[in-house]
Amino acid sequence: MDRKHSFEPSVRTGESLTPYSSAQETDDRGMAFVIPQALAAICQGRSDGQEWLSRLPETVRRLEDEWALILGAPFDGAEVSCSWVATAALPNGEQAVLKVGLPHFEGEQEIEGLRFWNGDPTVQLLEADLATNAMLLERCKPGTALRSLPEPEQDAVIAKLLRRLWRVPSAPHGFRHLSAMAVNWREHTLADRESWPDAGLVSEGLRLFAELAAPAAGDVLLATDLHAGNVLRAKREPWLVIDPKPFIGDPAYDATQHLFNCEERLRNDPRGTIERFADLLEVDRERVRLWTLARAAAEPRDDWANWKMDVARAISR
Numbered sequence: 001m002d003r004k005h006s007f008e009p010s011v012r013t014g015e016s017l018t019p020y021s022s023a024q025e026t027d028d029r030g031m032a033f034v035i036p037q038a039l040a041a042i043c044q045g046r047s048d049g050q051e052w053l054s055r056l057p058e059t060v061r062r063l064e065d066e067w068a069l070i071l072g073a074p075f076d077g078a079e080v081s082c083s084w085v086a087t088a089a090l091p092n093g094e095q096a097v098l099k100v101g102l103p104h105f106e107g108e109q110e111i112e113g114l115r116f117w118n119g120d121p122t123v124q125l126l127e128a129d130l131a132t133n134a135m136l137l138e139r140c141k142p143g144t145a146l147r148s149l150p151e152p153e154q155d156a157v158i159a160k161l162l163r164r165l166w167r168v169p170s171a172p173h174g175f176r177h178l179s180a181m182a183v184n185w186r187e188h189t190l191a192d193r194e195s196w197p198d199a200g201l202v203s204e205g206l207r208l209f210a211e212l213a214a215p216a217a218g219d220v221l222l223a224t225d226l227h228a229g230n231v232l233r234a235k236r237e238p239w240l241v242i243d244p245k246p247f248i249g250d251p252a253y254d255a256t257q258h259l260f261n262c263e264e265r266l267r268n269d270p271r272g273t274i275e276r277f278a279d280l281l282e283v284d285r286e287r288v289r290l291w292t293l294a295r296a297a298a299e300p301r302d303d304w305a306n307w308k309m310d311v312a313r314a315i316s317r
Helices: 037-044 047-066 110-117 151-165 178-191 199-212 251-260 263-268 270-281 285-298 307-315
Strands: 023-026 032-035 070-074 083-089 095-101 125-129 134-138 220-222 231-233 239-241 247-249
Touching: 032 037, 032 047, 032 070, 037 047, 047 070, 047 095, 047 134, 110 125, 110 134, 151 231, 151 239, 151 251, 151 270, 178 199, 178 247, 178 285, 199 285, 199 307, 220 251, 251 263, 251 270, 251 285, 263 270, 263 307, 270 285, 270 307, 285 307
Parallel strands: none
Antiparallel strands: 023 032, 070 083, 083 095, 095 134, 125 134, 220 247, 231 239
C-alpha cells in the first residue's frame, strides 16, 4: 500500500461527493448508523481500525448532541475512506461538515494545524474534539475540487496556497518535525526490504530522507499533503485548503505531493515538471528534485514495481 495515498485520502468538505449507504449498524438508541463502504473496507485491514469503527456510532451521536447538529448521510468513496464525513446543519441554519478521522500517524496534528492557520488559507475549524479526532468544519460551496482545472492551472493555485501556508509558529509549539515522518517511513521501508526492486536506489532514497529532513534554519510549517483533491472552490475565498497534515520542515518537500498527483506529466517529463513547479513555488529546484527522488525511490508502498521507481531512475542521474 502506498501509505501517503492510501492511509490519508482527502476529505472534501463541499458538495462534490455523493452520500451512499453501504452498511448499517444500530446505535445505543436503536437508530440506524450508516458506515460507508470504503471506510468499512479500510478498517477491516487494520486492528486499530476495527476498534475505532466499533466506537464510531457512539462518537458521532455524542457530537451530534453536544454540538446541536442535524446530520446528513455520510459521504462515500475513495476520497473519504479514512474518515466518517457528513454534512451538518447548525442551530443557526448554517451548513458545516462533521469529520471524524481514523487515527493515523501523519494526520495526528490536523486539528492543531487548522487552529494555527485559522482559515488562512484553510477551511475554518468551528469545533474540535481532540480525544476522538473529530472536527466540525466550514463547508465549502460549491466545493468543486481544484482537480477540475487543467494541471498547469492547478500548479499556479497550489503554489500560491503553499506560499501562504508556510509560516514559522511561535515557540513553544507542539508541531512534529518532518524528520519524524522520515524515520517512520524508513522503518516501514526497511521492514519490506525483500520486496525492493533496486536495493541501491532505495538505499539512496533512504539516505536522502535522513539528509533532507534534518532540521534547518529555513524550516516552516508544512501542509505535506497538498494536492488538487485537497483544494476546494469556496465563497469566502476562491480556493481553500482541506486536510492539512502539518509538520515543521523544508518548504521544498511540500512540492512533492502535488507532483506525484500529476502522474502523466511527472512520468513523461520529470525534470521539466519538477523545475517548473519549483519556480512557481520560488524554492530551490535541486531540493525539489532530491525530495521527489527520495519519495519515489524509498517511500513505503505495497507495489514496489510501480511507476514511481521509473521516475526515481529518471531523476537520479
